[in-house]
Amino acid sequence: MPDRRDGLAYVMSPKLELAVDIAYATGRPLLLRGDPGSGKSSLAAHIAREKDARYYEHVVTSRTQAQDLLWTFDTVRRLADAQLGRPVKDHDYVEPGVLWWAFARRSAARHATDTESNSSRLPTHSVVLVDEIDKADPDVPNGLLTPLGSNQFKVTETADEVRLEEGSHLVIVTTNEERELPQAFLRRCVVVWLDHPDADGLVAIARKHLDTYEGGMTAPDEELARELAESVVELRKEMEREASRPPSTAEFLDALRACRELGITTSSPQWRELRDMALVKQQSGG
The missing domain is CATH 1.10.1740 (Rna Polymerase Sigma Factor; Chain: A)
Known part of the structure; x- marks a missing residue:
């Protein structure tokens, strides 16, 4: 049965319910460990539906950099515009990532090329899925320590300060254990292993x-x-x-x-x- 990522059909164990509650209480990311196919990636959409929260998702690959979850900067388009003699403003080439949307939706909407519809009516609470972080280089989880710990970061190209605007958020990170995660990252997460159901x-x-x-x-x-x-x-x-x-x-x-x-x-x-x-x-x- 395909994973629809709609959050409708999810059965939470008491242990997992407790882990989610602890993550909310501490403000820490929730790291889900377990075998592929154990339901790790489906949890975030379920929580977002249950909490009536905005939902964002980033699937990590071997080429992912930590900054990709915060923002990307279109250097190629900027160079092309400059070569064509068009006016160039660095703000126009910044695209917010999932954590920017989670921390500061209004700020992200001012930069996004695809702005969320009815953004003023959207919930202030958000849930973010960072899926399969073990596929990335260890520098990726390490690079997220400060943004996740402080709920803020600075955009290098524009010097914009992105800070938590309102509401709250839950970041859910999954790993299939293909690569060992840095201890510094593990220490800053609430960690739960998804056991096989009986x-x-x-x-x-x-x-x-x-x-x-x-x-x-x-x-x-x-x-x-x-x-x-x-x-x-x-x-x-x-x-x-x-x-x-x-x-x-x-x-x-x-x-x-x-x-x-x-x-x-x-x-x-x-x-x-x-x-x-x-x-x-x-x-x-x-």
Whole structure:
């Protein structure tokens, strides 16, 4: 089932609810750790919906710089305009990043080429997702320490001071553990590991998705979800013993959708192949 990033179908564990409350209470970023497909990236949109907050998202890549989350400066366009003899003002080439929008929406709107509609009526509270920060160089989290700690930064090219204007914000950062994060960054975050749900948790997640997007969970749907959930739990144990990557919650939902669409159950002849394709995903043949 695709991740719609709409915040509608999310089941929060008590531990995760507490972590969110602690992040709000301390004003610290919330760092979500865990395997891919465990629901880390979906949480921010859910919190934004629950809090009626503005939502911003930045997906980190290997080329991301810390400044990209604050602002970017279009040097190429500025040079082209200067060569054509057009008037050049540095403010015209600044594009606010997600943290600028979160800290100071009105200030960001004055610089943005794509201004938020009805900006005067938008909520003062915001939620920011910084997704997969472990893909970036360690300089990126280190470069965000001061802005995240002080809620302010200076735009180098224009000397503008960006400060928190109003309301509050929550920054949610995710990592897939592909690269170790700097200790200085970890110390300044509220950190929680998203554990794999047990069978009951998986069924609850399936029910939430089916109720939200498919018109509800029928009795046969629940029976199927229970069968798949118990199979996934056993498969996780088996794969962990073999030091293999266990199936994620997202893969469980994919398998459930495929079984529903194709009329396959765990007792069907096609189940083993579906399991291998949607859950095990072996790296080699055999």
